[in-house]
Amino acid sequence: MNERIKNAALRAKLMSADDAARFVNHGDKVGMSGFTGSAYPKALPTAIAERARAEHEAGRDYTIDLFTGASTAPDCDGVLAEADALRFRAPYQSDPTMRAAINAGRMGYADMHLSHSAQQVEEGFFGALDVAIVEASQIDADGNLVPSSGVGNNVEYLNAASRIIVEVNSWQSIELDGMADIWQMPALPNRVAIPINKPGDRIGTTYIPIDASKVVAVVETDAPDRNAPFKPIDDISRQIAGNFLDFLEGEVRAGRLTYDGYIMQSGVGNVPNAVMARLLDSKFENIQAYTEVIQDGMVDLIDAGKMSVASATSFSLSPEYANKMNAEAKRYREHIITRPLQISNHPEVIRRVGLIATNGMIEADLYGHVNSTRVAGSRIMNGIGGSGDFTRNGYISSFISPSVAQDGAISAIVPFASHIDHTEHDVMVVITEHGFADLRGLTPRERARRMVQVAHPDYRPLLEDYLERAEAASVKAMHEPHHLATALAFHQNLNETGSMRG
Template sequence: MQMRDLYQQKRTTAAEAMRHVKNGDFIVVPTGVGEPPALLTALSDQRRDFLDVKVGQILAMRKYAYLDPETVDHVRHVAFFYGGASRAGGQAGWIDFIPNYFSEIPAQIERGQMAADVVFSMASRMDDEGFFALSLGVDYTMAAVAKARAVVLEVNPNVPYAFGECRVHISQVTSLIESDEPVLEVGLPKIGPVQVAIGKYVADMIEDGSTLQIGYGGIPDAVVMQLTHKHDLGIHTEMIGDGILSLVECGAVTNRRKNYLPGKMIATFALGSKKLYRFMERNPMLEMHPVNFTNDPALAGLNDNMVAINATLQIDLLGQCGSESLGSAPFSGTGGQSDFVRAANRSRGGKAFIVVPSTARNDTISRIVPVLSPGTHVSTSKNDINYVVTEYGVAQLRGKSAKQRAKELIGIAHPDFREELTAQARLIHLL
């Protein structure tokens, strides 16, 4: 049968595609803008027809009607990482959470530790050989495609066809629907003077020829803004966004000096503007791969001079980072922070930066604390921490004793809290 005939045979509507979902199923959805809006809207509309269906995803972007505390016995969201659409439900307890390292989710799916009965995903148009690209969210979705009973694609001409291990063949697809809505755009975060100050410290320590992993947030983007004068930077990251695109456009990113996969930018999901999505279209400079490839510390660490830049919410005087909760209240998730901190530590010449404003709530709370708040989820351990950067400077902790770490961190805390931190450090015998 010709590919186009097979395509037409599997074409259906979003409402009809819900017949592939059975009671008790676990539906896997890609990261961020890879989520298929028409399919998730249809699931929301029919949610009361199901029992015990779960939707697993990192970083839900839209608050679909199925995200409803009144119907969780029918369809429940299971977060691998909380975002704006899922955070309140996670804190209230009616959205569930699976702790994970981002890099290990595919292996957990392959081993049956995480279910994958059905896949719902956005996809590019089919090429002449019958392949679609799941370019917006490759992540764990490719592992789920290999495992699932049913693979349902939302085919959209606005989804870029990217290169890399992100392609699904029409023979693997159970059903497909078509949509032409613009891909959701996500703007750059707000950047203030504190973020700019932190960004300058980090940018000054990034050498020409370094390979970058840049997380999402105001401080990572403030770093990007101050890298435009650098030369021959490379990219090996989990997220490609408009900040990285700006470094390509100004000529700072060339990937020429990468020793691992030279000439190629590597990522596992995209989050940005229409301009970014157009840039991704059949661009030989970019490859989108599953997260067990992009985020594997052993593989990413093969890049010499690997630089990882990630943010935290709170850090204690030993260097433990609580990057994903406010006390016991969940806020985000581990994501790829631990993966890339470890990758940079393995890299020859690598540097792992944890960036954090020194205070919160209008300078009334120090983010550098003697011990983490009760219930805090530790994302980067004291054994993995390397550089910590606030607007007051840089503390290098790797290889330092507990007492040396306490002194270093107090030195970059907000001046208003240094005396109190010193007193508390003495009470717990760190000074």
């Protein structure tokens, strides 16, 4: 570890994860690194979970409030949820055990825009932050932290916390040094413009400076990120990707996009990777990304010379591509920049670079409102993540989804969204395997007809019937007509019969 921990004073604070967990007390507010399964602490979560179990068995209370960048992994969120070690969680999660605890009411959860999360924690909206637990790939001689496979909210948590625990993970490539670009947002009211004009602009340092006097423990680890494999690209994903490329080609024909001017943001998942696979064989060149995560498809685009630069806050790679990144980090850092989440998702920069945002959804209604977080209005899935940051501020905002789920029992296009994360004012394009609905410049009733066209054929008659009833019942309210008595009938059918068709 001498090559990883180059500062002697911090090397002297090496200890086991169990010993370090003694610095995390009942009631503490804890900020952890981690974003989409990358760069989260690997040892402390289990040690904290074991301490929670021991305290509970002794009849004593032990829970903490946990803040991260986004989702982590089963050996972080999962073990803490299983041990009932969390009272509260923010700003995003995706662990099934944690999701069950939240939906059962055993754990508090605040879903929020990721670009808001660091500032709210740093400003004390949730109370003072007690501990920051952050993974690093190394500590340099001056005591600065070199980020591992993501940055997330680390900068703000390290600044705000009273105590710091650093995990130095030797699994992470030491050649990640130089990939990060750390620029700290000045405190209010002294904000200045973020000096990023293009996705590839570097404006800060390659390390995170910290107050070494706050470091109470350093822990050695050698463990991989949660690098879940992506599902093989299926026919539905290929069709959606083809429709997305058709939309981009239409923008080129309209003079709003050039083949060497595509700046992308993409949510995580199989369909976005299918889109990037289609881009490999497209006419688009010099593609740039200003986004949240680096995915397999972006690595392929870089390798093919189709993508010149990708700016994000973290990786979200399959095991094969994570190993490739570790082996070739020195090469990839010429094309990849990792930034603090507050910078990667900042509305100012998103608006300035003019990117096309593409995110997933649970459902969209006929007028273009999108639900990306809750099933049947109440049951949380993951959270809004950064989709709102990019949807509201992107040059063009699009949502992609298969038209049905659960073998056709659930329609992604519904009469009235059971929960709304993205309003009709922000949603411009909705894409399924049946085409794309370009909603720009349309009235609500015109949008509704376009949305019916991208719904699954089995649901189109039901949606058309709803529109007819809504218009008949809304003679004095024809701007955006609804039949309130049956607006949520799709969801009621699902609850009662297991299918939205009833």
